[in-house]
Amino acid sequence: MTHFPELSRRGFLAITAGLSAAGLVGCSTPSATTAAPKAGGRLRAAFAGGGAKEVLDPHLANLFVEAARSKAMFDKLADLGADVSAQPRLAEKWEPNGDLTRWRITLRQAVFHDGKPVRAQDVLASYARILDPKRAFRAKSSLSLIDLANSKAIDDRTVEFALKRPFVEFPNALAAFGTYIVPEGTEDFTKPVGSGPFSFVSFEPGKSVLLKKNAQYWEGAPHLDELQFVIANEESARTNALLGGQVEYAHDLTPTTARAHGASDRMTIVRSPNSAVQAFAMKLDRAPFNNPDLREAMFLLADRPQLVESTLAGSGQIGNDLFGKGSQYYAGDIPQRTRDLDKAKHLIRKAGAEGMTIKLDTSTAAAGMVEAATIFADQVKGSGLTIEVVTGNKDTYWADTLKNGSMSSFRSGAMPIETHIAQRLLSTSGTNVTKWTRPEFDALYQKAVSTADEKARGAVYAEMQRSLHAEGGYLMWGFADWIVGTARNVSGVATAPANTLDWARFDKVWLG
Template identity: 30%
Template sequence: MDPMVQASIATFRVTTQMFDRLVMLDYDMNLVPGLAESWDVVDETTTVFHLRKGVKFHNGEEMTSEDVKYSLERCMANPGVNYNYLIIESITCDDDYTVTIKTSEPFNALLPRLTLDAASIICKSADTSPEEFNKNPVGAGPYKFVSWELGGDVVLEAFEDYWGGAPAIKRIIFRTIPEALNRTIGLETGEVDLAYDLGITDLESLEGSETVTTMTSPSTTVWYVGVNVQKAPFDNQKVRQAIAYALNPQDYIDLVFSGEATLANYTMMPPSVDGYISDCSSYSYNVEKAKELLAEAGYPDGFSTTLWCSDSQVMRDSAVVIQEQLRQVGIEAEVKTMENGQYYADTGEGAHDMYIMSKTSIDPDSMLRAMYHTEAFGPSGNRSFWATPEVDAMIDEASTTTDTEHAMELYAEIQRIVADAAPLVPLAVEHLNAGMQSNVKGFGLYPGKSHYINGTYFE
């Protein structure tokens, strides 16, 4: 229930209903006022935020600048998410409703970064110790916490004193249903009102239904296969490059997403995010090239390893396809499936060999920093544990320059360098979908995948 532990969509899909941020993004990824009704960019390193007055937390207390300062400093202190905020030098409470944020250098991604769930504003006076906060999280969002059965349902209820007006839907039960088919069956039987991430074949079967409607939308989420470069043989670049040649992204998309995804073109930058280039590498599916590189690396007969994934249908389907593609070049990968929370925790600690993951981004810095910067090792996103001083410096320079053209040149060069190093292989840009009962209206798919329930209503 704590959005500041680690960057996890599974967490954010719940917490984004309970916590607002200073600045928000709408469904078209436009910046809109949140808990800050306006802001002034004073200079290259200074932004002043003017808070809404009368905003209530779920415990009835009024939000002030002290809560904002406390929340963002708590975020900056947490190694699971703080890589996005380390450039913040100071947060000052000018008065109860004015906050000044200064960065150590010019930072062109500050506003987008403050829209992330990790920058949620929480109540300073609430018990924010890890154990207690999970039992009683206190935010200022449209829904407040009721209960959570560990591994089971999360129950939220509408916050009638929400600054944006009381939500129309008065009670939400988040239920984890790992099998996509069972989510569809839940829609068809009426047990489920709204379901995320349906199977593509299930979407097709629902076409023309009188009781269920569906929607699809492009996302900014990239699926990839990564390796732990701290372990042999993945410390060998030729082995990593062999894996890039061994994987067939189009077959992966066809088999896992029934063709409903976009080729990632070997970059973690989705096409809709500034800085994307489609020609960052010369990789292609080439079994013989993969075998040749493995032989040059000292593994002419391949090797055995483990391929980690979480217990979701996309993950399991991905593991089956990737396992078979690796087998074609002599890499025998035993699939290790884990519960979602344990999977994120253990891969964050570097216990894995190979792993499957997805990453959602809203700006180039948040993606490249999470995947390839030393600051992001572990739970923050860099589960490959690969970084170089050169790439660290380029990422930092791109995020601090006020020359947009130069930043885009740096992002392009970073993509080429990391593609050659191949600590991970981007495969597909996911398409989002949802299904809902025909009387559910007002819901929209958020490109960042967390999705807002507020604004949804029953007709």
């Protein structure tokens, strides 16, 4: 991820100075939340963001502000629901053939901001742009199973995708990050045209994007007249701007801020549970964690409630060493692991690891990772092991820990369990940090994604998760809430996990 110089609070206030009266709706003394939606007004949303080189190309979206702006202006064929399963959006429905190698998508009747209809040709052109081998779009890996040469438009509202292999989870690909539909032939995004709930008005790179209501939106016009994204990279700047009435929405606040201002009459705290998993990753292909007894000992040494309380200030839930708590197919019936020092000490002796010092690589690349590593190192004391916390370069951390070391801090946002497995746990996965390589596990994945019956497919995912829980390398100790703050007169902000359909979804928000 590219890093840009941050704006100070003074710089942020300079951006918001001089806004029109329309932009100041509800910004003085907050009023009580209204029971029914009200139309009108401008909502100003503060995000950390890019710099002067940022663009509005939705296929280049990477930062949270870019994702939020893209979903305001554009649509995908599908998006992820609250349980992180794919839900139809521009696709009215989808239907596979018998062997799951061809999928027919029916588009709903929607129009772009210039009044032209969204057609099957626009879908194919958008995916062809993403899959262009000369480009480096993030969504390319998600769409790579499409055989584009043999895919076709049946008519203006029907597209048929040919796949390279049977894949029952194809809707997950349609919902993947960055898979937005743009008009055929679009390359200039200085004044972007999408089909989303808001249309473009103006853009100052690194500072502000102003959008207006799309009255022709297929799901109904937004309540707001205008939506403005403003950049404030420092969390304190976003918080103070909200408290001072310069914005009505502040994205990505810390648990400490939420705890300090939760009872404030100038701020409402909105939490999105299960938005980010917090973990330690152990590599199975090298000492010392090629020994399953030592891995089990590490699982039993973790005091998960203490990690959640201390690192997340209570803004989260304990984990059970499995990804996707609360998501579709999550194996919630597996008993919760708890700390057991005596059993851990026995397993450490059995592994011949008593007296060993283990390096735990961590970084400030994600909030709370260094703190969690330090707390875990303290929890391990008295077990016969010593954890040495090593803080690395935040700019190269993820690439470094993918290859090097034996144990590292890990964090991930929400995604379907199938996507997590495909990206991180197959022998061929490009980001397999734990080096979990099991041919029988790979075979189970192929069985799951080629099983049409949902109940039978769920049973296969459950078997895979039992294997990971017993022998895997992820010590997933907690699931963090995503936290935003709003002015007291803002309603309709959803509590869906970050990166899902209803996260940062401003067409359903209104000012009281």
